[in-house]
Amino acid sequence: MQPILRAENVHKSFDKTHILKGVSFQIEEGDLVSIIGPSGCGKSTLLRCLNGLETLDSGMIEACGVRLERKPGAPEVPGEVAHRLRRNVGMVFQQYNLFPHKTLLQNVMMAPMVVKGTKKEEAEANAERLLKKVGLYEQMDRYPINMSGGQQQRGAIARALAMAPKIMLYDEPTSALDPGLVDEVLDVMKELDAEGMTQIVVTHEMRFARDASDYIIYMEKGDIVEISDEDEIFENPKDPRTRQFLHRFA
Amino acid sequence: MRFALAVLLTLLSLGQALAQSPPPATSTPLRYGGDSTSGAPYTFKDPADPDITVGFEVDIMTQLGIEIGRKTVFVQNDWSNLIPGLNAGLYDAVINGLEITAAHQAAADFSIPYYVTFGQIVIRRGDADVPDIAALRGKSVGTLKSSQMEYVLRSFGGIDVRSYEEEIDAYSDLKLKRIDATVMDFPIAVYYAQPDRELQFTGAPVGRIEYGIAVKKGGNPQLLAQINTGLSQMIQDGEMRKILDRWGIWTPMMAQFTGDARPMQAQPDAYNHFVEATQPQGWQAQLERYMRFMPQLLWAAVMTMEISILAMFIAVGLGATLALCRVYGGVWLDRLAQVYIEVVRGTPLLIQVLFIYYGLPKIGIQLDPFIAGVLALGLNYAAYEAENYRAGLLAIPRHQMEAAIALNMTERQSLRHVVIPQAARIVLPPTTNDFISLIKDSSLVSVISLVELTKTYELISTTYYDYFGTGLLVAGMYLLLGLPFVRLAKWAERHVSRGMTRTTK
Numbered sequence: 176m177q178p179i180l181r182a183e184n185v186h187k188s189f190d191k192t193h194i195l196k197g198v199s200f201q202i203e204e205g206d207l208v209s210i211i212g213p214s215g216c217g218k219s220t221l222l223r224c225l226n227g228l229e230t231l232d233s234g235m236i237e238a239c240g241v242r243l244e245r246k247p248g249a250p251e252v253p254g255e256v257a258h259r260l261r262r263n264v265g266m267v268f269q270q271y272n273l274f275p276h277k278t279l280l281q282n283v284m285m286a287p288m289v290v291k292g293t294k295k296e297e298a299e300a301n302a303e304r305l306l307k308k309v310g311l312y313e314q315m316d317r318y319p320i321n322m323s324g325g326q327q328q329r330g331a332i333a334r335a336l337a338m339a340p341k342i343m344l345y346d347e348p349t350s351a352l353d354p355g356l357v358d359e360v361l362d363v364m365k366e367l368d369a370e371g372m373t374q375i376v377v378t379h380e381m382r383f384a385r386d387a388s389d390y391i392i393y394m395e396k397g398d399i400v401e402i403s404d405e406d407e408i409f410e411n412p413k414d415p416r417t418r419q420f421l422h423r424f425a
Numbered sequence: 426m427r428f429a430l431a432v433l434l435t436l437l438s439l440g441q442a443l444a445q446s447p448p449p450a451t452s453t454p455l456r457y458g459g460d461s462t463s464g465a466p467y468t469f470k471d472p473a474d475p476d477i478t479v480g481f482e483v484d485i486m487t488q489l490g491i492e493i494g495r496k497t498v499f500v501q502n503d504w505s506n507l508i509p510g511l512n513a514g515l516y517d518a519v520i521n522g523l524e525i526t527a528a529h530q531a532a533a534d535f536s537i538p539y540y541v542t543f544g545q546i547v548i549r550r551g552d553a554d555v556p557d558i559a560a561l562r563g564k565s566v567g568t569l570k571s572s573q574m575e576y577v578l579r580s581f582g583g584i585d586v587r588s589y590e591e592e593i594d595a596y597s598d599l600k601l602k603r604i605d606a607t608v609m610d611f612p613i614a615v616y617y618a619q620p621d622r623e624l625q626f627t628g629a630p631v632g633r634i635e636y637g638i639a640v641k642k643g644g645n646p647q648l649l650a651q652i653n654t655g656l657s658q659m660i661q662d663g664e665m666r667k668i669l670d671r672w673g674i675w676t677p678m679m680a681q682f683t684g685d686a687r688p689m690q691a692q693p694d695a696y697n698h699f700v701e702a703t704q705p706q707g708w709q710a711q712l713e714r715y716m717r718f719m720p721q722l723l724w725a726a727v728m729t730m731e732i733s734i735l736a737m738f739i740a741v742g743l744g745a746t747l748a749l750c751r752v753y754g755g756v757w758l759d760r761l762a763q764v765y766i767e768v769v770r771g772t773p774l775l776i777q778v779l780f781i782y783y784g785l786p787k788i789g790i791q792l793d794p795f796i797a798g799v800l801a802l803g804l805n806y807a808a809y810e811a812e813n814y815r816a817g818l819l820a821i822p823r824h825q826m827e828a829a830i831a832l833n834m835t836e837r838q839s840l841r842h843v844v845i846p847q848a849a850r851i852v853l854p855p856t857t858n859d860f861i862s863l864i865k866d867s868s869l870v871s872v873i874s875l876v877e878l879t880k881t882y883e884l885i886s887t888t889y890y891d892y893f894g895t896g897l898l899v900a901g902m903y904l905l906l907g908l909p910f911v912r913l914a915k916w917a918e919r920h921v922s923r924g925m926t927r928t929t930k
Contacts (some may be wrong), residue, residue: 228831261833274826276847286832288843331828338832 179204179373180342182227185234186247187220194220197234202375204341207368209384209405210377212394213420218377221394222344225375226264229259239263239341265335269347271321271327273334279306280315283334290338298337305333309363325356329363336367343367345376349383353424361387381421385409393417429768454496455648457486457638460504462740462883464592465616465699466672467522468499470888472702475718481612481672481695485539488664492655502874505571508532509783510874511641514791517648518640522610524573525637534644535637536856540669541678544574544631545614545755547607547624549599555606555628558584564605577632588806592617593796593890596624610634612674615888620700634677663690668855669782671695703889718885725881732799732877733864739803740863742857744810745845751811753840762811769808777801782873796883798870806863813855817848850918857914862905878902 178201187195192215202208210218223229225236227243230251235244241260245252273282283302287293293301306312309329319327328348335343345364349357361383368374368387378384384391384405391408393416395402401414412418459468461478468480469642480497490497500516507519511533519755525535546555555561562583572589574758578586587604589595594612598604600623607618608631616625638656640649659665660683669675670689671697680686706714747765750758769777781804782797792800821844829839868879882899 226831228827258833258835261831266831268824268831272824274825274828274843274847276850285842286829286834287500290833330691334832404871 178202179239180375181235181237182221182225182364183235185221185224185236186232187217187224187229194397195224196395198260198397198399200392200399200402202373204373205368206372206389206394207364207374207387208376208390209388210375210392210394211379211381211384211420212326212400216294216394217397218394219346222266222346222375222377225344226266227254227260228266230257240423260311262338264339265338265342266344267328267331267335267338267346267348269350271319271331271351272325273327275319278316278318279311279322282319282330283315283337286334289336302333302337305336306330308336308366309333310359323356324352325359328352328360332360332363332367342373342375343377345374345378347377347379349378356406381409393420395420436860444675449906453517454498455486455490455493456920457474457518457520458500458502458507458510458516459483459521460507461499461501462880462887463504463521464887466612466614468520468672470884472699475721475885475888479675479695481540481668482522484668484671485659485665486520488658488659488668489652489655492658492664493651499684500874501876503872506779506783506872506874508639509779511639513783513786515794515874517645518638520636520638522636523639525635526573526576529639533639533642534646534649535639536649537656538637539637539656539665540636540674541682542611542634542636542674542676543678544568544577544608544634545611545618545626546628547596547599547609547614547630548605548627549602550623550625552605557629558631561606561608562630565603567598567604567607568609569595569613572610573634574610574632578608591887593887596621598623611676612672615674616699620703630677642651653878660685667691683859684927713896714889715894721885722878722881722898722902725876725878726906728875729864729867729877730906732795732802732867732870732875733860735799736802736806736867737860737863739799740806740810740859743803743807745814747807748814748818749813749840752813753836766808766811769805770812772913774801774805774866775872777805778873779868794870794873794875797873798867798875802863802867802870806866808858809859810856813852813859814848817852818844820851821847853918854914857910857917864906864910865903878906 181201182215183199185195185198186193198217198221206207210221212218220229223239224231231243231245233245233247233249235242237243239261241256241263243252243256243260244306271334274280274285277285278292283305284295284298285352287298287301288295302313303312309332311326311329311333314322319330322330348364349360352360357380359382364374365387382383388405391403391405392399392410393403401412401417403413407413408417409421412421437637459482461468461470463469466481468478468482471477471479477719483499486497486499502510502515504521507521507523510516511519519533520539523529525538546561548555558578558581563579565585565587566578567587567589568578570590571590575586575588578584587595587598592609595604595607595609611630614626619626638652638810640652665683666675667684667690669679670691671694673693675689750762754762778798778801781801782792782794785792812818814855825843825847826839828834829843834842867877871877871880878899882895886895889895
């Protein structure tokens with residue numbers, strides 16, 4: 176089966192710090208993949224490269240047939256390519272980043288109307304459907320500031336889904352949440368998984384990684400150390416570094 | 426961004442069009458500049474009807490027009506800018522107590538004198554007589570700023586000369602014993618000191634003063650010849666004498682200059698009219714007088730608002746453009762915007778107003794005073810707005826832009842739909858503040874012949890010798906102008922701050 180997303184030999188530096196040191200992996204349609212690893216290992220940077228929020232130094236990323244490639248020393252890839260790449264890739268951030276000057280409904284409606292020129296009625300109907308899906312139909316006229324963190328994050332997921340992506344990226348989606356609010360967000364992601372959405376989650380939520388993921392990518396110091404089945408990696412990690420990291424969560 | 430640029434270009438091209446208009450033919454009206462705040466009896470607002478500009482100079486120009494067969498049109502301009510206005514092409518000639526001196530002749534060409542007079546010493550009634558200028562040594566003496574009399578007094582030596590912008594302020598200070606005497610042109614003394622029971626004339630005439638009509642330096646010998654012919658005819662046929670007698674300012678020097686030794690040829694009814702209309706009155710008459718110039722004040726207020734609102738449009742548009750250049754424009758646009766802001770903020774607004782109106786014609790950009798005023802204020806305030814807006818843009822977290830990009834909006838769309846609307850809410854209060862201060866700063870454009878609220882205050886208060894009541898009235902007017910915007914700002918702030926502050930459920 177053709178992978179839906181592929182990364183090959185991705186390199187990225189900030190100033191003199193080499194963050195990603197030739198990362199390669201591929202994901203098939205419908206997978207839910209967790210990326211774990213210690214802080215500063217480059218997992219968030221990798222995720223941001225996957226939808227073109229960060230430019231590559233070199234390497235290749237291909238999602239749903241859109242290819243973003245940069246040879247070492249070549250000029251930056253034009254923003255237009257990242258734009259095409261993002262058509263199929265949605266992203267959810269740690270801090271939700273809802274637009275505070277818009278109601279929840281308007282937040283979800285905005286991008287389709289602005290980017291795709293979707294008609295207002297159509298965008299509204301779609302937004303209402305998505306808000307129902309994430310359990311926020313009753314809250315749609317609220318402003319983000321009047322919503323809990325969990326509600327805001329579910330709203331952010333609905334906002335990303337409004338662009339009809341084939342792949343969803345989550346950058347530590349529950350790290351900013353009170354422990355009591357984590358599950359409502361993870362439940363939405365599980366539901367999407369059940370519907371066959373391809374999802375990549377950078378997370379510190381080991382329980383979720385273990386329960387929900389199809390497999391887990393363990394990263395350390397800018398590279399992938401181990402890609403394993405979720406049970407295997409927790410019970411019998413192949414690499415000693417993985418073992419040492421997971422030991423702390425045991 | 427494009428809008429602001431379009432407005433600018435339109436304004437500039439308008440200016441160019443004005444500059445290229447063809448030279449007037451002889452049959453066109455003769456436009457003459459003067460300042461109707463410069464006081465009686467020269468060119469001033471009729472105290473009985475502030476809508477009418479009167480004065481012996483107005484009468485002379487009207488008669489001159491008849492003599493040379495041209496209609497005459499009065500053009501208002503600030504006194505100190507009358508000559509620059511001549512060079513800017515605002516009018517063909519200036520008549521406003523301009524003395525024919527070497528210094529003035531260096532700046533403009535002058536006709537033969539239309540009036541010859543002298544400096545009149547005035548003291549408080551009951552003070553010891555001052556026989557002549559020499560007796561003023563050691564005393565503080567008030568006179569008009571940049572007048573020939575000021576020069577005479579200063580170069581005489583030993584006199585403590587105090588210069589005033591307004592003649593009535595000098596007489597005020599004399600009565601308040603802030604100064605010992607005044608020496609000003611005889612017509613001024615006749616109109617502002619002679620009717621005053623607390624003041625009296627004294628001593629011998631000081632110096633000799635000739636007033637001439639000024640035209641653009643080297644610009645128009647035919648016009649000058651035409652004016653000279655007209656003036657000579659008026660002196661010959663006695664019309665000049667009649668005008669000066671009606672205004673009660675005939676002088677021995679004039680008799681000598683014209684060879685006219687006849688007794689008075691007309692009743693001083695213009696003088697009597699003025700004295701009567703400016704006599705102190707009861708409060709009822711005073712109120713009536715205020716009511717009479719209400720329409721004038723209202724029109725001035727409209728002018729003030731027109732200038733302020735249009736200038737604010739430019740300031741907001743250009744300010745936003747500059748702010749975007751600074752934050753999102755890259756190195757070069759950022760630097761360019763920075764230079765603009767520094768230069769505009771670092772130089773006085775008054776200089777900018779004068780430069781745009783009187784300076785730019787030098788390089789072929791000649792602007793209508795209204796456009797020049799709006800442009801100067803708008804360009805100036807744009808610099809301050811830009812810094813406000815920059816702060817507003819920087820206050821929006823980077824994550825907001827990132828979230829919009831992640832939703833596949835372009836940078837431009839992200840700015841338009843996400844960043845700018847949020848920044849706009851932040852900058853609304855300071856922008857309103859600036860607008861209220863712009864309303865007040867718009868008074869500066871009176872230096873380029875625009876008659877707005879502050880100028881009208883000057884006009885009325887100098888006419889009636891009443892800074893107090895008129896002052897309160899005009900101050901109230903400014904307050905009323907600003908108030909709706911304070912209210913509007915409060916409403917708008919509440920209205921657009923939805924989502925910015927937590928509301929109870």
